[in-house]
Amino acid sequence: xxxxxxxxxxxxxxxxxxxxxxxxxxxxxxxxxxxxxxxxxxxxxxxxxxxxxxxxxxxxxxxxxxxxxxxxxxxxxxxxxxxxxxxxxxxxxxxxxxxxxxxxxxxxxxxxxxxxxxxxxxxxxxxxxxxxxxxxxxxxxxxxxxxxxxxxxxxxxxxxxxxxxxxxxxxxxxxxxxxxxxxxxxxxxxxxxxxxxxxxxxxxxxxxxxxxxxxxxxxxxxxxxxxxxxxxxxxxxxxxxxxxxxxxxxxxxxxxxxxxxxxxxxxxxxxxxxxxxxxxxxxxxxxxxxxxxxx
Amino acid sequence: xxxxxxxxxxxxxxxxxxxxxxxxxxxxxxxxxxxxxxxxxxxxxxxxxxxxxxxxxxxxxxxxxxxxxxxxxxxxxxxxxxxxxxxxxxxxxxxxxxxxxxxxxxxxxxxxxxxxxxxxxxxxxxxxxxxxxxxxxxxxxxxxxxxxxxxxxxxxxxxxxxxxxxxxxxxxxxxxxxxxxxxxxxxxxxxxxxxxxxxxxxxxxxxxxxxxxxxxxxxxxxxxxxxxxxxxxxxxxxxx
Numbered sequence: 360x361x362x363x364x365x366x367x368x369x370x371x372x373x374x375x376x377x378x379x380x381x382x383x384x385x386x387x388x389x390x391x392x393x394x395x396x397x398x399x400x401x402x403x404x405x406x407x408x409x410x411x412x413x414x415x416x417x418x419x420x421x422x423x424x425x426x427x428x429x430x431x432x433x434x435x436x437x438x439x440x441x442x443x444x445x446x447x448x449x450x451x452x453x454x455x456x457x458x459x460x461x462x463x464x465x466x467x468x469x470x471x472x473x474x475x476x477x478x479x480x481x482x483x484x485x486x487x488x489x490x491x492x493x494x495x496x497x498x499x500x501x502x503x504x505x506x507x508x509x510x511x512x513x514x515x516x517x518x519x520x521x522x523x524x525x526x527x528x529x530x531x532x533x534x535x536x537x538x539x540x541x542x543x544x545x546x547x548x549x550x551x552x553x554x555x556x557x558x559x560x561x562x563x564x565x566x567x568x569x570x571x572x573x574x575x576x577x578x579x580x581x582x583x584x585x586x587x588x589x590x591x592x593x594x595x596x597x598x599x600x601x602x603x604x605x606x607x608x609x610x611x612x613x614x615x616x617x618x619x620x621x622x623x624x625x626x627x628x629x630x631x632x633x634x635x636x637x638x639x640x641x642x643x644x645x646x647x648x649x650x651x652x653x654x
Numbered sequence: 655x656x657x658x659x660x661x662x663x664x665x666x667x668x669x670x671x672x673x674x675x676x677x678x679x680x681x682x683x684x685x686x687x688x689x690x691x692x693x694x695x696x697x698x699x700x701x702x703x704x705x706x707x708x709x710x711x712x713x714x715x716x717x718x719x720x721x722x723x724x725x726x727x728x729x730x731x732x733x734x735x736x737x738x739x740x741x742x743x744x745x746x747x748x749x750x751x752x753x754x755x756x757x758x759x760x761x762x763x764x765x766x767x768x769x770x771x772x773x774x775x776x777x778x779x780x781x782x783x784x785x786x787x788x789x790x791x792x793x794x795x796x797x798x799x800x801x802x803x804x805x806x807x808x809x810x811x812x813x814x815x816x817x818x819x820x821x822x823x824x825x826x827x828x829x830x831x832x833x834x835x836x837x838x839x840x841x842x843x844x845x846x847x848x849x850x851x852x853x854x855x856x857x858x859x860x861x862x863x864x865x866x867x868x869x870x871x872x873x874x875x876x877x878x879x880x881x882x883x884x885x886x887x888x889x890x891x892x893x894x
Contacts, residue, residue: 400679401750408749415665419749423710446707448683448745449666455705498710500747502681503664540753 363452371579378567383576389569390616397514397627399522399635404540407523411515413571415505420515421498422523426537429485429492437484437492441469443499443512450504461508468509468598469499472554472587473516476595483549486528486535493525495548506573509585513556518628522635523548552589555624557617559584565605568613570620584610586617590625656855656875657771661883662779667745669780671772676806677792678768679750682776686742694741699734704744706769709751716762724769727790727820727829731774733783742782744773752807759833764810766818766831767792771876778880788828789852789876790820793844795836801844803851817844821852856880 366374374384381389393414401408407422429436445453445462453459473479484493497519499512524545529536560572560580572580582601588594594614599605605613657675664670667683674680687700694701704721707713724746732742746769756764767790774788794805794813802809810816815834821827827849832841855876 404753405750417664419747421710421749442712444707444712446705446745446747447685447743448664448670448681448747451685451688451743496710500707502683502747503666505665 363450366575366578370575374575374579375562378562378569383569385573387571389567390620392571392620392623393573395514395624395627397518397631399518399631403639406545407519409515409519409522411511411518413507413511413514414573415503416507416511417501417503418508418511418515419500419502420512420519421500422519423496423498424493424523424525425496426486426491426535427494428490429488431489434489435485436481438494439474439479439481439484439497440494441466441474441497441499441516443469443501445501448503449501464600465499465508465512468556468585468587468596469512469516471596471598472513472556473520476554476587477551478517478554479520480549480551484525487530487533490533491535495523495525504574506575506577507558507571509556509558510571513554513587514624514628517553517555518631520548521550521553521628521632552591552593553625553628554587554589554595555621556585556587557613557620559586559613559616561601561603561605561609564603565609568609568616570616584613586614588614588617588621590622592618592621656873656879657768659775659879661775661879667776667780669776669778669782671775671779672749673768673772673775674750675768676804677752677810678748678765680768680772681747681749682769682772683745683747684742684773684776684780684782685745686780686782687737687740688743690739690741695739698738700732700737700740700742702728702732702734702742702744704728704746704773706746707748709748716758720762720766720769723766723829723831724773727770727788728773728777730828731784731786731788731822732777733785736783744776746772752810754807754811756811757833760810760813760816763816763818763831763833764792766790766829767820770820770829775879778883786822786824786826787856787876787880788820788822789855790818790829791848791851793817793819793848795834795840795844799840801847803847815840817841817848819845819848819852821849823853823856825849825853 396412398410400410409420411418443466447453486492524547527538527543527546559568559570560583561568581603585598587596657673660672663672669684672681690701702725704725706717706720770790794802794809795815797814815836817832820829857874
């Protein structure tokens, strides 16, 4: 499999000397994101697919649910798994069936940010304690890679989780009926908060910090700090990769800048979800199902 | 008529295309010719690697089988001997599928035409040397022996047999996979209809034909797409 060629020395030197003059190659300010596009493809009764584009980076997240038996040691909780297998679609260097460094990092960060921070209330997925629960599965498909994969994947996952609806269930004693989407209005997942990842790349030992790095900038940076927090400024996790040290004040600056971006992402997700709801709800099914007459 | 197609949706891959028919949406990406691993290297031709990724879940034996079928079709379309000791890597990502629960065999067959068409369009977009044009169609035979081309989900759920066939522009058969209960007579009729539909998809549309039968299956959708793409590719010449 071909390796991703490292940028040439000239390219690196050019990028760094531009950065030292506070100029990025695509003329953005250091703390600006590329244009973000979030859409929910699919027909009127398809839920849980989110397509995120940040510049040329493109990630598709898809949520699916099925009924399974819960883990024996967690009888009152449902199962939530995140799968992010990278395919050669985004980069020929990623081979099928062999874990790449990027893949391990991505899955670990998403796991920490979303699963371990309790963003999804797994207890609400329980149907019959110890016997039946929902298994929510999130598949992350990286379609195009031009840097900042972590932020894009996290945004796509949160948006897809907020958009997803699981089938409704009814319990009579031991008997459980799962209603298909066509029969009963499906239910939203209960989310406790919505954390987002913000990656800050640093250069020159922390002197230059920038957000939303492109692939070239990622190849030239000394390290990265990934802060995940929700819109209330509660930090869920913090990770620093790369060798060069970053001082405490630098980290505080990262966190402060991240909060602003998280608020921006959160607003974006809310706006798009509302737009999508308006598009889907043509007064159709809910109007038909309503029992009351218009007198 | 024909499926919805968009060319080159991805920036990273050499060639890419999305195709959405009434059943499936497939995103195809092609990288190639690229460096090949020693164990896959073929001394006289390019190796073809097809990866099929379902929308949710990981691929299993079903995907491996679909991959082998698609690889065989692509091998007879690509001029593999032009790039010996290289690799042509095709990734097919399913994005949406039917919502109704179909029989396993029916589901396997019904996805094949979308996969083949998507892979072919991505190969064209990637500019890989091809020896022919290929079009695949899906046909369903209902209980009353009525053959429908590009069946809807409901027809597929209640059909007696499904057939996926692919033909070149000259009407040479490249893919023949069927499932269900049928006899040779039925298959021959199916193959006949499929060949007509496939050849029509890339046929030169004369004005008389379009006037005479504006039917859905006779529309040269693939030719129109390819011509438009070729026109766009040379548009810069008109501006200079």
